[in-house]
Each structure stands twice: as structure tokens, then as C-alpha cells.
Amino acid sequence: MPELPEVETVRRGLAPVMEGARIDRVEQRRADLRFPFPDDFAGRLAGRRVTAVGRRAKYLLVDLDDGTILVMHLGMSGRFLIETGGQSDRPGQFHHDTAIASPHDHVVIDMTTQGGGAATVTYNDPRRFGFMTLVPRSEIDTHKLFANLGVEPVGNALDAGYLAGRFAGKAAPLKAALLDQSIVAGLGNIYVCEALYRAGLSPRRAAGTLVTKAGAPRVALERLTAAVRAVIADAIAAGGSSLRDYVQADGSLGYFQHAFDVYDREGQPCATDGCRSRIRRIVQSGRSSFYCPSCQR
DNA sequence: CGAATGACCTGTGAGC
């Protein structure tokens, strides 16, 4: 899936089209994605005006003028196609009405933008691990999906002291601890691998070893905190990573994948100057971890 | 309780 930087990139693509727009019609083409849609999903959206497009962790939050929030998650393969004023971001597709529908276009949202033009946003998701639901604004922090989310890796909430508190006594490997959305919200497999490389820490190292007996962050944890923040910031600045399924909401390609040091680079030379090792792949919690056995301890 | 595993889906690329 899109991890946090990709979701943030999608948010930035959707916001200028959706904010201030009126939803004219929603076509829901199947009863469920990962979860069933709420009852009368399309009906509840029709006629609503969008007041803001936000993000929390990997969730997109579309604020509506009736006090509800359309919550959308992209799963592993979700993406949006945006068409405005006859322009489409799907290659070869010029207008919604004449497009050859993809079998994986699951939700089509027709809108009138703030400027008065027509716009269509189509949600496409081959694997259907994504979902959409509606949550009252007043419940957004206590809702099951959000109540246990950890801090955002951007902004000031993530610091070494916080991570020390969460890692203390943990036997779980750093890879698992960083993927845990209740600790840091929004990290995924790619950026955890990259952050651990930048911090010079093995994905297998126990999280608790980065904390002193007194509960303070060790220097390595300071490095890791900075690495997480930096890799996420760099990826957002690059417009995310475009892998198999993921393209920016405007159809252009993010380019952070060219900046990967370790992810999907098994057998290739380590990028560190003077290091003669090759990147190794291991499986942890059923996911691939890529790392340099020399630089990461 | 924490940690590991399988399940949910389809598509793609590698290897034979």
C-alpha cells in the first residue's frame, strides 16, 4: 500500500478538487471492499459539500458539511483517478462517460467543484484491501479505527523520549515495533526498512535494547527517531514512491523509489561508502526486511 | 499480556 507519504501525496492531489465541491452522485459498484460499505453509503454522500480533505496515519478523512467524515483507506493497492474538465489521469481515457471501465473501479464520485466545473473521482483497488466508511466528526478520535493509533511521524509528537516509553522492556524486534501502528502511525514496510538503514540499526534488534534501565533513550534511539522523521519527510517531498500499483492522485509518478537504499535491493551493494556488503532479505512477521548486515547492528 | 501466523484478494514477474 501506500504508506503515509503516499497517502499524504494522494491527499494533496484530492484536496484542490474536492475541497468546497458538492457531491452530486456516488456510484457504489459492489457491496463491500475489505468491509461492507455502510447502509445507504451513496445516498448519505449525495448532496453533501466537502469542507476539508485531511489525513490521519494512512487514513484519508473527507470532512462533509453534515458533520460526518468519509474515512477511506487504500489497503495495498487502492488508488484514485481524478477527472476534471475533460482531463483524465488515466492514460487513454478522456472522459468518464466514454471510458472503458476497469473491473476494479469500485466507487465513482461525481462532483461539482467550488469553481463550478465537473469533477469525477474514481476509487480503484484490485486487491480490495481498502475500505470506506462514515464516522461522525465527534467520534473520530474515539472510533475503533483511531482510538489506538500512535503518534504521527511528522510534526513534533514523535520524539526519542516517547519512543523510549513505548520500547522499554520490549522483546519484539525493531522491525515489528516500528510497524506497530499503535506506536507510530503510518509507517509501513518500505519506510521502516529505510529508516533502520539510515539509523544503522538491525531490523532484528530487540526494541527494548534502545532504552536505558532508567527508561531514557539511548543514542541509537535518538538516531532512529531522527531517521524515521527524515525518511518520511523526504518521501513526502518526493511525492511518495510509485511501485506496481501506486500512482499519485494526479496520475504523475512519485519518485522516492529511486532513493531506496535497501528496500527491494536484495543482493545489490550497500550504498554506504566503503562498505563491501550486499543487501540481505529476511522475513519477519511474514514481511520482507531488507538491510545491510555490516552497517546495521 | 505479547508475539507469530494465517487470512483476506488480485496481479505480476521469475523460472522452468
Next chain:
DNA sequence: TGCTCACAGGTCATTC
């Protein structure tokens, strides 16, 4: 060329 297999950005339920 066509087949089979491993694997893919994420979570969630189940099991130890």
C-alpha cells in the same frame, strides 16, 4: 509460449 510459484505498499482474527 504457457504454466506454477513466490511475492507485493496493510490490517485483523486466531493461536500459542
